[in-house]
Amino acid sequence: MKRRIFDEEHEMFRDSVRSFMQNEIRPHSERWEREGIVDREAFLKAGEMGFLLMWADEKYGGAGVEDFRYEQVLIEENAWHGDAGFFITLHSRLVGPYIGELGTEEQKQRWLPKCITGxxxxxxxxxxxxxxxxxAGIRTRAEDRGDHYLLNGSKTYISNGINADLVVVAARTDPENPYGLSLLVVERGMEGFERGRNLDKMGLKSQDTAELFFNNVKVPKENLLGEFNRGFYHLMHFLAEERLLGSIGYLAASDAAFSLTMDYVTERKAFGKRIADFQNTRFKMADMRTEIDVGQAFIDQCVIEHNLGTLTPENAAKAKLYTSELECRVMDECVQLHGGAGYMTEYPICRMFLNARVSRIYAGSSEIMREIIARSVGLDPRRKDSDKRAGRRASAA
Ligand SMILES: Cc1cc2nc3c(=O)[nH]c(=O)nc-3n(C[C@H](O)[C@H](O)[C@H](O)COP(=O)(O)OP(=O)(O)OC[C@H]3O[C@@H](n4cnc5c(N)ncnc54)[C@H](O)[C@@H]3O)c2cc1C
Structure with a gap:
């Protein structure tokens, strides 16, 4: 599909990201998958190219890029030519903004420059x-001990968990209030901060998803991020963007799988003709192309809205729900069209199928997305019937 929302500068940027992904990331992919972790050097190299925390102010070493389309280009190129487990976006655009938006000037000066260099x-x-x-069920506890918080508890499934130098930890600071959380920055080397297993996963093999343990970690007061006891609301604030970031990647991965499958079905023959010549194949490809293009139009619109500051949590939820479900359907069809080859891990489509499964689970599962969307149309079980009718009228108006 002709992409309407990019101009020449975005395309030039795309060229440089693509060659970075092709030369610096993809060649290491298989080794990283075997080792279960991406080299730290990958972040340093991305930093040299100016690809990390591009939004950050120049005074910290960033590029001050406010246009979200550049991040969209980075995510798309990583999906096409990089490595699905290289979580550059989680670093730059999901966690970085916690420091950028919630951090004090002292915290920004302390942390941002090194996040930008990788x-x-x-x-x-x-x-x-x-x-x-x-x-709201978080149990990890931080107690106020004067000049520090005493942190105890454990976390699991943490992306970049082994490589991370700074971890933004959500901890309970008000035991009476389910939403009484605060965000603390735990640094590599703090006494009592330990990493558990690098978890063995179905897919995303090169991503270091880990357990973290906090045993009486003394976190200095200067490492509180944002307002004390407002951590829950801080987390919610960043979720719409997080879901849009994910959606861009899920759709780009679907598009890349479609392209791989086009190559395969036009090469491979059965019963004296190309797999592509069976009506079933042509119709499946037509369906996938349609769904990817229709999804792309919505995602591009969400990107524009995000640039304007008008992206709503419910539209971000729709984007995440649609693209993650689509990604799984597309991967499944593409494996099917590859036949037995699709089941072999040496074929990229097999690994893409396995990588995709988590998209419907993390960053808010499909069920949670449906909850958010249902509430936005007035179907909130916590509200009275009359309120539901009013909501329905409001959403129809
Ligand atoms: C590879 C990977 C990377 C991750 N990275 C991170 C990370 O970096 N940081 C981090 O903090 N977390 C991370 N996570 C955790 C991820 O966000 C959670 O796994 C996800 O939110 C689901 O939570 P859960 O696993 O506890 O499942 P549960 O919450 O126990 O859900 C189990 C099932 O119940 C359903 N369910 C739950 N509540 C409802 C409801 N109200 N209505 C209907 N159905 C419901 C869910 O949709 C799901 O199908 C990661 C997970 C994975 C697998």
Whole structure:
């Protein structure tokens, strides 16, 4: 599909990102998958290219890029030519803004420059063995001890968990209030901060998704990010952008899988003709092309809205729900069209299928997205019937 929302400068930027991904990332992909982790050097090299935290102010070493389309280009090129487990966007655009938007001037000066060069790698730790979708169920506890918070608890499924130098940790600071959380920055080397297993996953093999443990970690007061006891609301504030970031990647991965499959079905023959010549194949390809293009129009619109500051949480939820479900359908069809080859890990489509499965689970599962969307159309079980009717009228208006 002809992309309407990019101009010449974005395309020039795309060329440089593509060659970076092709030369510096993709060649290491198989080794990283075997080792279960991306080299730290990948972040340093991305930093040299100016690809990390591009939004950050020049005084910290950033490029001051406010146009979200550049981040969209980065995500798309990583999906097409980089490595699905290279979580450059989680570092730059998901966790970085916690420091950029919530941090004090002193914190920004202390942390941002090294995040921009790639010397520091970032992670965010909300999920726990007993709390994933239900953020208000977080048990990790931080007690006020005068000049520091005493942090105790554990986190799991944390992306960049082994590589991370700074981890934004959501901890309970008000035991009486389910939403009484605060965000603390835990730094590599703090006493009592330990990493557990680098978890063995179905896909995203090169991504270091890990357990983290905090045993009486003394986190200095200067490492409180944002307002004390307002952590829950800070986390919610960043979720719309997080979901849009994900959606861009899920759709780009679907598009890349479509392209791979086009190559395969036009090459491979059965019963004396190309797989592409069976009506079933042509119709499946037509359906996928349609859904990807229609999805792309919505995502591009969300990007424009995000640039204007008007992207709503419900539209971000729709974007995430649609693209993650589509990605899984597309990967499944593409594996099917590859036949037995699609089941072999040496074929990229097999790994893409396995990578895709988590898209419907993390960053808010499909069920949670449906909850958000249902509430936005007035279907909120916590409200009275009369309120529901009013909501329906409002959403129809
Ligand atoms: C590869 C990977 C990377 C991750 N990276 C990070 C990270 O960097 N940082 C971080 O903090 N977390 C991370 N996570 C955790 C992720 O965000 C959670 O796994 C996700 O939010 C789901 O939580 P859960 O696993 O506890 O599932 P649960 O919340 O236990 O959900 C189990 C099932 O119940 C459904 N369910 C739950 N609540 C409802 C409801 N109200 N209505 C209907 N259905 C519901 C869910 O949709 C799901 O199908 C990662 C997870 C994975 C797998």
């Amino acid at each position: 010397e520091y790698i970032l992670a965010v730790a909300m999920s726990e063995p007993g709390a994933g979708s239900d953020v």
